[in-house]
Amino acid sequence: MKYMLRVLFSLVLFATTAVLAQTDVVESDSTTVVTEQTPAPVSMFEAKDKDNDHGHAFVLNWELSADDGAGLDNVLTYEVFRWTPNISDSIGIIDTLLNVAIVDNGPLNQTTATDAEQRIDSLMTAFLGPLANASAQEKGARLHELRAAYVERLAEVHSAYPANGYWRKIKVVPFGTTSCEDVGGKEPENSGYIPDFTDYYYRVDAVTADTLVRAESKIAGPVQSSGQWFNTGRVPVLCFVIIFTILTLYFVQAAKKGTDLYVRPLGGIEAVDDAIGRATEMGKPILYxxxxxxxxxxxxxASFTILGRVAKKVAEYQTELIVPTYDPIVMSVAQEVVKSAYYDAGRPDSYNEDTVFFVTQSQFAYVAAVNGIMLRDLPATNIYMGKFYAESLILAETGALAGSIQISGTDEIAQIPFFIVACDYTLIGEELYAASAYLGREPVLLGSLKAQDYAKAAIIILAIIGLIAGNLDWTGFTGLFEVTN
Amino acid sequence: MRRFVPLAITFIVGTVLILSVFIPPAQDLNRTFTLYFDIIAVFAFFLGGGNLLRVHINKLRMKKRDWQFSIVTLSGFLIMLAAGLFKIGNPGDIATAVDAEGSMFQTVFNYVLNPLQSTMYSLLAFFVASASYRAFRAKNREATLLLIAAFIILLGRTPFGLMLTGWIPESFSILQVPNLAMWIMNSPNLAGQRAIIIGIGLGVISMSLRLILGVERSYLGDDNA
Known part of the structure; x- marks a missing residue:
């Protein structure tokens, strides 16, 4: 009995403890109501016209609130506000009406009366007055007129700040952010149009987890946007283009005067002639x-140029050429290139209109068709030159399985390894562009190739100097090459 | 004249588009000209379709080798063309979208074309294996280096890599296979890629200049520069 009492007592004690513990938790929960304290506002807030643009845009900069990452550390976001005259809302509603109701066979053009139609009609009436018998087109035209009139008044109503307007939230950026851009529409017809030379006002609020607890910045403005005629942020690019053009013209002139220009051999291109010869000997076609x-x-x-050279050789050797194409425009140009090559080779009669043909514009259907040609016709040589994507390896591996000699060239970085693995010769990146000049051996083309080599040498030297300058923190030098916007 | 007009158009448009990069009000020209290209491309579809019909009808008529495949091609082309043009089986009327759910066009697309395309794409898995086998044979020094790098990256991208080398102390963490794989990808691989990208950039500029200046004319079917 004594034992039973002890057990009972223990159970009651355990239960009481558990209940008390539970109560503690509840009490603890009920006391964790967080009351956010108002954070410090951002400082040094300024709004200015965005540089080097077409206008209609502003850049806003500020310094972090003292309570962002420090102090109370309770700033979660910054909300950016723009003072907006009420007329802008009217423009927005008209845009919605025009886009939803008039255009795209919207509810106004439908015969069935719906709630949406009625709502739109009542809005239209609010804007345009009673228009009982007006057609959708007439209503649309009236709305356009009204919108144009409102847009014209934008500059005037902005100058009346702070009358007849309100602060509209335009952006929310996370804590730690110190700048943002407000880029508006360029044309008056665009929604969100920001007219140039019009007064704008901005404000940034530092906001805590409780969005009601916030600190407003001082108001920045009036500020006006305007466009620039020259983008100074791209001066380094312009300098490079000018220098490169001068180099090209210089070497083209030098080549024309008979200067001997050495161009390093490209294995892939030198193999083209051999590959065509092989196809001729085997009596098999060449797939391009x-x-x-x-x-x-x-x-x-670049591929068209190489095709022209290949087609000329093919015409001379009287070999068969197969050119399946993916794009109808590419097909048309390729047909013209091959035809000209046959004429140049003095074999216009050998030109077959079906040499270049359109297959499909579906990526893998195209691959299936080309693979089919490879396996049925067993071409002696496959040449892949141009832009390739996921199909590169499927094509090249099928060609390898068919036992063809394969020459490839692409500027798609991701596909180069696949071609290197599966093809006998690969033109890597710029070699594809150089191939046309190399094949032709025309002085003017070789001149441009030489300019390219010199530019490459200059870039290597500048990269090395830049590496040193970067490590030694010579910002003056690295800043020379900085391109903005 | 046949050569002069296209060369003049190339020169003027090319120069204007280069200048537009530096003139903010003209920056949208690039987009406008792309739009023109798209408009022209629409008409080229007739060329493509016409060529497809001509080539395959010729093949059928002359009973060339493998002419049976042309029946499949032509049937596919004509059935899809009819399904799209006449909106066969569309749930609504003629005004509904061509790819509306339940239409014949969409059904064939979803249940025939898509699976066939996926089948072709899935071949890539086998081809990657066969290409890797060929590439990773240690025939010479370069191929051996490639093999080692590939082995480290393959291992580094699996949990097994961390399992094998996770015991290496923090001070030598670079020797852990996942870190080594990351280093290979981010340093030597990226450096090589950037070198190629710079080369491509220069090549594109050089090629564009050749086109704009009329030095390169092969795209016009003119072999003589």
Whole structure:
């Protein structure tokens, strides 16, 4: 009995302790209500026109609140406000009406009356007055007129600050941020249009976890945006372009005068002739793949040049050439290039219109078609020149399996390793562009190649000096090459 | 005249676009000209479709080798063309989008074209294996270096790498395989890549100058520079 009492007592004690412990937790929870203290506002807040742009944009800079990362350490975000006249809201609503209601066969053009239609109609009436019999087009035209009138008044209403406006939150940036940009629309028709030479006012709030607890900065403004005619942030690029152009012109002139220009041999290009010879001997075709690039890609343009040279040799040797293309424009240009090459070789009669043909614009369907050609026709030589993506390895490995000699060239960094592995010769990056000049052996083309080599040497020297300057903290030198915006 | 007009257009447009990089109000020109290119590209689709039809109908008519494949190509082309143009099986009327859910166009796209494309793409896995086997044979010094680097990176990207070398003290942490792999990727590999990128950049500028100055004309089908 005594034992039973002891057990009972222990159980009651345990239960009481557990309940008390639970109560403690509840009490503890109820006392952890956090009351944020107002943080210090940001300092040195300034708004200025964004440099080197087309206008319609501002840059806002400030120094962190004393309670951001230090002090109370309770600043979570900075909210950026722009003083906005009420008329801007009207413009916004008109934009919505124009985009949703008038354009894109929106509710106004539908025959069924809906809530949305009624709401839009009531808004339209608020803006335009009663328009019972007006068509959607008429309403649209009236809205455009009204919008234009409001936009015209923007400068005037901004100058009336702080009357008839309010502070609108335009951005929220995280703690630790000390700047942001407010880039508006360029044209009056754009939503969010910021007119140049108009007074704007900004404010930044340091905000805590409790968004009601915040500190406002002083107001920056009036500030006006304006566009510049020259981007001084890109002067180093302009200098480089000018120097490079002068170098190119100099070497082209030198080449024209007969100066002997040495150009290092490119294994891949020298192999082209052998590969064509091999195909002729074997009586098998040559497959030329221009890649997935469009006619606007520099790699594809370089590939056209190489195709021209290959086609000329093919015409001379009377070998078959197969050029499946991915892009219809590329096909048209390639057809013209091959046709000209046959004419140049004095074999216009040998030109077959089906040499260059369109396959598809679907990446892997194209790969399937080209792989099919490789496995059915077993070309002696496969040449891949141009822009390639994920299909590069599938093509090159299939070609290797088919036992073809393969020559490739691309400027896609990620695909170069695949080609190196699967092809016999690979033109790496710039060698693809150099190939056209190298193949032609035309003095003017070699001159441009020589200029490229000198520019490369200059870059290597500057990179070494830059490395030293960077380590020795010579910001004057590294700053010369800084490109902004 | 046949050569002069395109060369003049290339020179003027090229020069204007280069200058637009330095003139903020003209910076959007690049986008505008890209738009022009896209508009021209739309018409080129007719060229592509026409060429496809011509080549394969010729193949069928002349019963060239493997002409049977042309039947598949032409059927696929014509069925998709009809499905898209006439919106066959579209849930709504003709005004609904061509790729509306339930339309024949979308059904064929989802259940025929997509799986076929995925099948082609999946071949890459096997080709990566066969290409790696060929590349990583230690035939010479360079290939051996490649093999070692690849081995470290493969190992470093798996938990096994950390398991093997996790015991190495913190002061020698660079010798842990994942860190070594990261170093190879971020230092020698990146340096090599950047060298190639700089070369490509110069090559592009040089090629563009050749085109703008009319030195390079092969894209016009003119072999004589």
């Amino acid at each position: 793949v221009l890649g997935l690039g469009s006619a606007a890609d520099v790699a594809t343009i």
